[in-house]
Amino acid sequence: MVPPILEYLAALTRRAMPDVEIELIDANVTDADADAIDADLVGISVMTTKVPWVYGFADELRARGKMVVMGGIHPTALPGEAAAHADSVVVGEAESVWADVLSDARSGMLKPFYYGERLPLDDMPLPLTGLLKGRYVFRALFTKRGCPYNCTFCSVKKFFGSQIRYRPIKKVVEEAEKCMGRVYFNGDDNIWGGDVSRAIEMFNALSTGSKKYWYGFGDLSTPQVADGDKLLKAARRSGLFSVWVGWETSSTDTLKAYHASAKQGKDREDAIRRIKDHGIEVILFVMLGARTEDADEFKRTIEVADKLGVGVHPALLTPLPGTDLYEEYKPYLLDDKGWEYYTGANAVFRHPQMTPEEMEEQFFSMSLSLLSRKRIFSHLFESRAGFPLTHMLTLIRDLRIRKAMHAAYDNWKLKLT
Numbered sequence: 323m324v325p326p327i328l329e330y331l332a333a334l335t336r337r338a339m340p341d342v343e344i345e346l347i348d349a350n351v352t353d354a355d356a357d358a359i360d361a362d363l364v365g366i367s368v369m370t371t372k373v374p375w376v377y378g379f380a381d382e383l384r385a386r387g388k389m390v391v392m393g394g395i396h397p398t399a400l401p402g403e404a405a406a407h408a409d410s411v412v413v414g415e416a417e418s419v420w421a422d423v424l425s426d427a428r429s430g431m432l433k434p435f436y437y438g439e440r441l442p443l444d445d446m447p448l449p450l451t452g453l454l455k456g457r458y459v460f461r462a463l464f465t466k467r468g469c470p471y472n473c474t475f476c477s478v479k480k481f482f483g484s485q486i487r488y489r490p491i492k493k494v495v496e497e498a499e500k501c502m503g504r505v506y507f508n509g510d511d512n513i514w515g516g517d518v519s520r521a522i523e524m525f526n527a528l529s530t531g532s533k534k535y536w537y538g539f540g541d542l543s544t545p546q547v548a549d550g551d552k553l554l555k556a557a558r559r560s561g562l563f564s565v566w567v568g569w570e571t572s573s574t575d576t577l578k579a580y581h582a583s584a585k586q587g588k589d590r591e592d593a594i595r596r597i598k599d600h601g602i603e604v605i606l607f608v609m610l611g612a613r614t615e616d617a618d619e620f621k622r623t624i625e626v627a628d629k630l631g632v633g634v635h636p637a638l639l640t641p642l643p644g645t646d647l648y649e650e651y652k653p654y655l656l657d658d659k660g661w662e663y664y665t666g667a668n669a670v671f672r673h674p675q676m677t678p679e680e681m682e683e684q685f686f687s688m689s690l691s692l693l694s695r696k697r698i699f700s701h702l703f704e705s706r707a708g709f710p711l712t713h714m715l716t717l718i719r720d721l722r723i724r725k726a727m728h729a730a731y732d733n734w735k736l737k738l739t
Contacts, residue, residue: 323507325350326462327367327394329449331416337447338421339428344453349379351456356382363427367394368404370642373661377407384409389427396661398481399644405434414438414481415467417446440482443467443489448497459715462507465494465524469511471541472581473568474646475609475639478511486516491524499531505708505715508538513565514557515541515585518549525556535708537564539607543587545596554600562602563707564716566635567594569606572622576612580647594630603705603716605633610688611681612639613654613673620684624691633701633720634692637666638685667730679738686731693724 328346335344345361347354349372356379364383368376373396380390384407393412397404401411410427412419415438426432443466451461468486469478498506514521521544528534545554569590570582577583587593594604608623627634641651642664654671656678663670667685669678676684691697698720702713 323460323462324348324454324456324458325367326449326464326509328454329451330446331365331367331420332450332453333447334417334420335424336450338424342424344450346453348454348456349375354379356386356388359383359386359388361388363389363391363424365391365393366408368392368396369394370396370399370661371665375662380407389432391423391427391432395477395481396643399477399642401435410434410436412436412438415440417441440467440485440487443487444493446489446493449501451501460505460507461502462509463494463497463502464509465489465513466510466516470516471585473570473585474580474650475570475582475641477642477644480644482511488517488520491520491527494524495527495531498528498534502534502536504533505535505537505712508536511539512544512585513538513540513562514544514553518544518547518553522549522553522556525553525560525562528560529556533561535561535563535712537562537603538566540565540567541585541587542567542569542590542593543585545593546587546589550593550596551600554597554602558600558602558707561708563705563712564603564605565597566605566607567597569608569626569634571609571612571615571619572626573612573615573619576614579612579614591630594632598631598704601705601707603633603701603707604630605635606630608634608636609639610636610685611669611673611676613651613671616675617680617684620688624688627692627697631701631704633697633704636685636689636692638669638681640664640666640668640670682734686727686734689727690724690731693720693727695724698724 325348332344332346366376366380383390390408391410391412392404392408393416397411398413401413404411410432413435418439418441419436423436466486466488467482470484568585570580571577597604610619623634623636641648651671656670659670669681673681702717
């Protein structure tokens, strides 16, 4: 997937300083060599799992006299840590401060920290496309920011706020038409949460353009509202073919401990059936290995998947910095597990009933069971939207994940020997 943050920042840069040269590098797919970087200012957006590499790369750049600015989720959560490896850190959203960062860098007056405000999203520029090198399948857009839920494992509310801010529907449709391919990703944290009437209006507006298909993340409570069927019908008509929903856990007690019950609604199993009845594929996000759960939760996850006829995207519970869960689990974090282990496939805290190796073995065993060819092909036609294009992409996605999971399991076993 094209990393949208780079193209949005490029658009903000072009708006603030039309005369500057811009180069975008996705270090996930392109080698980044500090000696080959010819720039006055290097901006790096940082996710937690990439922190060790980013800090080392930034140190190399600064040793060569390059100015480095860091931003993103991780530097916002731990700005002091990031500041040791950057000339400046952008904390929070960049739109309100990026022009100042560029101006100060040009004049040699870069500040140590810039604190972004949560602005209305009326004036967001379209992403600046065409600058990234790499073989990509999907593009991504966003239509809103903010979340009213209080899930302890999530940093969205702390980063974007509790009030949902919406982009103008006209702008969303324009971006979908001009910048997105036949199949794209909606990067909202909840594609239909918040103002249901607005969601229906947006889906209807997206239906009027050229036929495109898309997928995204959603809660399970919204489809249960009075206009739930109207919402799902509009979403399907707009091209929604797959939704990834936060099931989180089968344990009621753990859901309450996560403060995640509200987004499940009264009957989350019925919500899943209703979504599927509208021809939309459902994939459950599940987090496993909470200190309040035992090893049987891994088995229950497979039972839920088979009972509801859905795919599952599992992860080991990972207390990410900036979340309430991180503060809660701090006393139990493993000292030998750096940020590169915070991927969702590694045990990073002590569990009262399982060793880290036992948790990881359970995770891989369950994941490979969920990714059996039989299950992949049985779930393939759960969605009736966008055949055959979306089904081909879904199959490619699942088979690649399966291959990657087998490789990860083999590497894990090697490390134990």
